[in-house]
Amino acid sequence: MRGSESEREDRAVSRRGVLAAAGVLAGASSMPARARARASGGWDFIVVGAGVFGAWTAWTLRRRGHSVLLVDAWGAAHSRASSGGETRLIRTEYAGNALYTRWAWESLTEWHALSKRLGSPIFHETGALYLYPADTAQIDRSIAIQRALDIPIEKLAAPELARRWPQIGLDGIAVGVMQPTMGALMARRSVQALVEAFVAAGGSFRQFAVAPPRSARAALDAVTSADGSALEASHFIFACGPWLPKLFPDVVGARIVPTRQDVFFFAPKAGDGRFGGTKLPAWVDVSSEDLHYGFPDIEGRGFKIALDRHGPSFDPDRFDRRITDRALAEVRAYLARRFPDLARRPLAEARVCQYENSDNGHLLIDRHPGWSNCWIAGGGSGHGFKHGPAVGRYVADLVLGTGRAEPAFALAAHRIHGEAEERS
Numbered sequence: 164m165r166g167s168e169s170e171r172e173d174r175a176v177s178r179r180g181v182l183a184a185a186g187v188l189a190g191a192s193s194m195p196a197r198a199r200a201r202a203s204g205g206w207d208f209i210v211v212g213a214g215v216f217g218a219w220t221a222w223t224l225r226r227r228g229h230s231v232l233l234v235d236a237w238g239a240a241h242s243r244a245s246s247g248g249e250t251r252l253i254r255t256e257y258a259g260n261a262l263y264t265r266w267a268w269e270s271l272t273e274w275h276a277l278s279k280r281l282g283s284p285i286f287h288e289t290g291a292l293y294l295y296p297a298d299t300a301q302i303d304r305s306i307a308i309q310r311a312l313d314i315p316i317e318k319l320a321a322p323e324l325a326r327r328w329p330q331i332g333l334d335g336i337a338v339g340v341m342q343p344t345m346g347a348l349m350a351r352r353s354v355q356a357l358v359e360a361f362v363a364a365g366g367s368f369r370q371f372a373v374a375p376p377r378s379a380r381a382a383l384d385a386v387t388s389a390d391g392s393a394l395e396a397s398h399f400i401f402a403c404g405p406w407l408p409k410l411f412p413d414v415v416g417a418r419i420v421p422t423r424q425d426v427f428f429f430a431p432k433a434g435d436g437r438f439g440g441t442k443l444p445a446w447v448d449v450s451s452e453d454l455h456y457g458f459p460d461i462e463g464r465g466f467k468i469a470l471d472r473h474g475p476s477f478d479p480d481r482f483d484r485r486i487t488d489r490a491l492a493e494v495r496a497y498l499a500r501r502f503p504d505l506a507r508r509p510l511a512e513a514r515v516c517q518y519e520n521s522d523n524g525h526l527l528i529d530r531h532p533g534w535s536n537c538w539i540a541g542g543g544s545g546h547g548f549k550h551g552p553a554v555g556r557y558v559a560d561l562v563l564g565t566g567r568a569e570p571a572f573a574l575a576a577h578r579i580h581g582e583a584e585e586r587s
């Protein structure tokens with residue numbers, strides 16, 4: 164893998180002091196709004212939302228030498244944030260989508276670099292195994308995309324799957340795709356550690372609940388809280404995950420719909436190491452109608468399993484997070500088929516989280532149509548976490564005017580959920 168952007172920026176930052184002293188820091192004089200915000204005591208950038216997208220964006224901008232304030236109403240990767248879970252899968256098997264394959268691969272380098280910087284593991288290289296009901300041309304296309312990027316990948320027929328992982332029931336599985344260098348990111352811990360690193364690098368963090376922004380001008384001057392206190396900056400980035408529709412009801416609205424997702428952790432038998440991270444990879448079962456996925460027992464939390472089916476729409480502020488007996492029964496029925504030795508094991512823990520779904524599963528990252536200095540980043544849609552480093556870099560490039568916008572992420576490319584049905 165190439166050197167990480169953080170490592171390259173370490174080198175850039177060491178040169179930055181010299182360049183700044185000489186008054187030649189790129190972009191420093193090309194931002195009149197920035198000068199205005201500085202004069203009034205504001206920041207170059209305020210990033211609202213300290214989930215994975217906001218934290219990586221704030222970190223990247225700070226590493227490029229800008230003054231950045233990161234704010235969150237409840238704190239980094241708190242228990243109701245989409246980034247507040249225990250683990251998130253990183254994989255490059257992406258149904259042949261070249262952009263997300265590349266972003267996941269590049270992000271892995273950054274996650275490794277962050278892990279090294281922190282000196283504590285935030286990534287477990289368990290491998291990631293996709294289980295498919297049939298061998299298809301799309302699988303081969305996806306593998307070809309990964310091989311072109313030098314991503315280690317193996318295609319395995321069912322007998323080889325059975326030999327390597329006898330603890331998996333392979334009923335209905337024809338082929339597997341194993342990505343040995345992928346695995347599990349420690350979600351909550353990595354985001355919280357990243358925010359600490361951001362502050363240690365000179366960034367500012369404040370707990371602050373931002374009210375839906377208002378401005379009669381063509382730009383935003385400040386964000387305010389419900390009690391009227393204001394924070395000024397030259398640029399604003401809103402990375403508020405499932406809260407984006409509440410902050411921007413007109414612009415985002417039902418372009419992002421949060422849905423309830425139940426997650427279960429089961430306790431393997433005492434002394435049974437077959438479901439630990441050295442014996443079992445993280446896995447995704449594409450054979451079930453609603454895609455099940457899970458993780459081995461990592462750091463003693465238990466064997467994690469969840470269903471990727473979008474649950475009912477979910478208000479992240481108002482709803483209690485209690486799993487239902489029905490969801491638990493469904494998961495046990497699935498375990499009986501795929502991981503029979505876990506089907507009757509006790510439930511060790513359960514969580515309710517929410518996806519923040521765009522209509523087509525693509526990220527939503529764009530400039531606010533009315534305010535030239537305001538950007539929106541979200542729409543992780545159940546697969547966004549791994550891309551945190553790539554999102555941070557992409558947003559930083561866009562707001563600094565050095566990046567090319569990806570059409571699939573634009574507001575205009577995202578329909579409002581239910582729009583098509585209403586029209587027909």
Ligand SMILES: Cc1cc2nc3c(=O)[nH]c(=O)nc-3n(C[C@H](O)[C@H](O)[C@H](O)COP(=O)(O)OP(=O)(O)OC[C@H]3O[C@@H](n4cnc5c(N)ncnc54)[C@H](O)[C@@H]3O)c2cc1C
Pocket residue numbers: 211212213214215216217234235236237238239240241243244245246247248250251252253371372373374402403404405406407410424425426469516517518519540541542543544545546547548549550
């Ligand atoms: C159960 C589950 C499993 C998942 N599995 C995977 C996986 O395996 N792999 C993967 O890559 N992705 C996965 N995802 C998706 C991924 O976790 C999310 O896409 C990602 O975490 C979204 O991050 P975010 O920064 O956009 O949002 P969040 O993490 O929700 O962060 C938004 C932040 O904005 C703050 N905020 C909101 N409103 C305000 C306000 N008014 N003022 C101040 N702060 C505010 C919130 O407090 C919050 O901290 C999964 C998601 C879930 C729920």
